[in-house]
Amino acid sequence: MINMCYNFENVKKAYEDQLKNYIKNSLIPNLSSHANNEVVKISMKKLANLGFGYLVDSTLSSITGYYKVRDWIEELLKEELQKSGENKCCNIVLCDYPEEFEISMREIPYYVNKVVKFNGVIISASYPCVLSKKHLYICPKCGRIKEVYFSELFWDDKVFCEFCGGKMEFANVMDYENFQELVVQDLSDESEYYGIEKNPIVWYCGAKPYYFGHVKITGIVREVPRSSKSRIYELIVQAINVEKLGVEKSLINLTEEDVKNIKKVAKRGDIIDILADILIPPLLCDDAIVRKAILIQQIAPYLEDIGKINILLVTEVGIDKTAILKRIGNIPGNNFINIAALKEEELATPYDKRSNILGKFYTVCGGVIPRTLGVLCIDDFNENNKLSTKLSEAFERNVLTTNKGSFYCVPAECSFLCACYPKTKFRKFDQKKSIIKQIGISSILLKNFDLIFPIRDIPDKDRDEEVAKYIFLKYINSDNEEIEGYDYVFVDVGGEKIKIDFEFLKKYVVYSRQITPKITDEVIEKISNWYDEMRKNHYITAKQLNTVIKLSIAVARAKLKECVDEDDVKEAIDIIMHYLKQVVYNPKKGIIDVILLYKNKT
Template sequence: MEFDEEVFLTLYGDKLKKYMKDQISQKMVKNNVFEFDIGEFLKNYSDSCDINDQIIENPKLVEDPLLYVFKESYIDLFGEDEHVKKELEKTQIAFKNPLGCDKKIDEITSSEMNRLVKFEGNIIKAAKVCALLKKACFVCRACGEISYKTIHDYFEQPRSYCKNQNCRSEMSIDYDSSAYVNIQELEIQQPIDLMRNPDDPPRSIRVFLENSDGIYSGRVDVVGTVMKKLTRPNMPVFEIYAKSNHVKLGESFQKIEVKDIINNYDLINTLDELGKKENIIDILSNYLIPQIKGYDLVKKAIFLQQVKACTKFLPDGSELRKDSHILLITDPGIGKSTMLRKISRLFPQNSYASVTTATGGGLTANVVREATEIGDGWVVKPGVFVRANEGTACIDELTVDKNVMKYILEAMESQTIHVNKGGINVKLPARCAVLAACNPKRGRFDRNMGVVEQIGIPAPLLSRFDLIFPLKDSPDRRRDAEIAEHILDTHVETATKNYSKVLGSIKIDGITVDENLIKNYIIYARTCAYFDENHHLYAGEVDERKIKSPPLSKGAKKLIRDYYVDMRKLGEGNNPVPVTARQLEAAIRISEMHAKARLSREVEEKDAKIAIDIIEECLRQVAYDPETGKFDIDKGMGEIPKSKVDKMDKIVDIIRELSVLSSNGLADECDIVEKASEFQISEKDVSDMLSKLKKSADVFSPKYGYYRLT
């Protein structure tokens, strides 16, 4: 439709003026930007719905009459003087909440040129914030005439001619008197959940964000005008980009979904009924990854990981970690990659990466130099952990590249990624659970070695995992027959499209449970939406500090405390330390997850018992020292267990004693072995201890077969 400014002001001027006066009096102008909320305006003036179409069709042309009305409204309220007049020239209009122009990024084509669109996507690249000449002050050098012009096209040199009939000279820009705004270049990628085929490469669009305070990661809602940029000077081919002055971080998927759930009373009744069923967690956790047969405890832990623990804040506002980190160490063929890929596709904020093809920066965040239209070329590229904020980062083949592990440590420890390079200093949120997997060093488990010894993960990183599950492929005729039958049924069902026995939905007391329902159940439990008093909190902007969640009951608290104290007591004296405070916190988190997964209003003793059982099973697999018959947390965290430390100390004493008695001050290895046998230390252990002592520089060997203390 053809735009006529005079007609526009005649039709909408009075209503716009009344609306703007109300907004100005509520101090809705920030940093010289007035956000014109189209949706809110139409709520108050429903008979002016055509203004929405006018703005969508002609966003650049509508700005000037809106600015004119804004200036009049402001002057009516506060009067006019030279200072006010000068400040009003700096004012910008930002469009917010337009109706009927929602697009997916792959739908933004040349047909949308010069139109207003609204879309959402993930930030995959963000440059530094720079200054943009937004309202140029033109001065005529011949007659002194002054005029202001809003800059809409970044890639054309602004020009203006004197309006004085007797002059008509080309005017010059007075840069000191012109108005500037912040601008930031972003690249926004279409989210996988909005793609027709998730396996297709995602589309992205460049966005120039005006009035930006600096945004570097997250899923965002963008309102902007589709523009064009000439790519080659001698060819009429243009790149499509979006000029925006309103971008806001989108709500997380779970908060959007929970709003739909609490407005669907039939669905709420169904979910509440499921929560009352006996063993509902076991049933749903098995159904969560139907392609894999067995490993029920691992599936339960992963299911609880998706539910997450309770959201809790310290008095200073910092949040306690609610995510559980899980490591799977598996023989080949177990299906670890299948598990990780399934979880990565469960929710949009879950992400998958394999260390075989990823870099440390690709997992966390990169600051790299690339060609940009504005700034000095330094851009931030958020990695997997940042994209998985509020979700789960699924990291496959964790031990393939040791250099990557140092990047992962900070992400797991503080759940933030600090970036400081190229003049960019930002902190990116990475509040996600980690589900990682790897194979043993030699491909398969060596039964003569401890589990943790076979993976080569540094102790500081290994200690960040709440649960470590070794999954061994041991031949068993009955179990192998069940797995073979399960795999064959899976292939038959996918070939015939008759999903029934393995991949189909299941019935629980008349309730049909499919993948969509299990997602809703997890979100319902995770957000504590089963508390009626939380429903009104999800109606608007969600304040997580006010969300009610299940507290620890006295019985659960006592059970966890007694378990921790009793286990610690086993480490008194010269005994190995069985657990640390990290296992205590893990028990609390898993107890809360289990209570929420049952839709319980309180963490009960049975929740605490399940949590303790899961942690004990992991300790039994990775921290049990067969030499002492006790748990040793150092062994489970990749450190040398106390039984071996004692042997090393004894070998040091033997070397010291033999060195004093020998004429050359050296201890013969044969004598060391003979002396060590008196203390029940085998020849193999002596060889291992000597290797470790040499590596730690406690002893050295000046010639083959002889040792001396350093």
């Protein structure tokens, strides 16, 4: 390892002129002319190519090395700017290293002092602090001075004078750095329980703090001793960049060919129905509107500023709700859980308290909710009232708070697809009674769903034969081969045949989540007209109005449209009416009445 502490003055002498030239001729001409406090990204690839490989290596060798080089470049940049009459501050970020490794969190131990990139979710964050970075030491014997970086923080050995060997004394703090500590959890990890040791700690020195959400971290893996005398080292990631991720950027890579095919099939008017049939085979649920609603939910798991679409399925015992939910749990960013047997800490909970390096205690939380970025599929939703009630906050907000020991906050950016059987004797609907009374979920929770669909198991000779045929085909296909018409279809787009299977569906969902269709005044008027008309004879509330807006945007998004149009609104209204007519219809008055939702007690 290069010993930066003792050679840095020599390094400066050797590289200064060259570096000044680079700053003057390449860096400054590319700065925007007015911005103060601008973040200036220095490409380490470029520096390495220009012959500054030694400096690049120094930034990798230690945290001290990184900041020495960074601060020096910042200093030179400031000088050069002043020469040209500009008096502004720039924040230098060293990035774009010649070697950067895309890894999963588990691989972090193999990349010490290397640049890594990984995705995760912030499960805990310290408040932003200011940290003393550069310290001035003086030798009492010969009077020489020396700059020391992060001396206390990283438990450096005592500082000795390079000339006379005397023990130097701390004199002053020369510079400070914004600082934040984050604990990040792996998203792709499939195991049920997450131990604290798997969650890397990220030290981030940046202007803008992060508190929760899904992020892509670029940073250098560092070994840091636990204390001045300890020989036990902890691995932390010194973050160079923290990028907030939306659900669309997570977990799946699309090739150019994928995007081309997605755009082609999106032109078909029936694309939502085709995809819905792949998401949920009609064999599992023969209600086409329900299949469509669930597909649309996948495409709009969380609409910024507008909210989530949450769906409850109440299925009779002949419907394999678990198979439906598990299948949907395979969409990128989604998860599947059965709430009946779930422990609270698996859902969302603090499981440890730890101190950050600043000595303050804060809570680390875990569980499936912070890990889910798309749709959380919850089976047997009415089998655990304590947990499901706890969830109700997360239905509307993107955080979940609780008060166990101390107040804490868990990110909950997902939407919810829940399923349960009716709480009746044979898990069959009683046609004479209101469906709501048979669900067995309190009104507090029920009113938080945008859509509630009963799915009946009505014997149907043709369908039953189809199911039997499919099971038989699967049985003879021992190596799990996919069956055309069931597991995939070919669609015709302008004479070209494109295969649509579950893999294609995943890609389509991920791609379409990036589309943000605009909603025009005409469309808003159309929706409010519907609302006014409905309110004349029936009783619905702003919640249903909001659902129609969310669904309209999601339908347009599913068709990769730039703007929401009247057709999308019509489809959205069809979906919500399918719910209202079945679930909150008051036969005595002959009207739709959402008050029924509020009258339910369990």
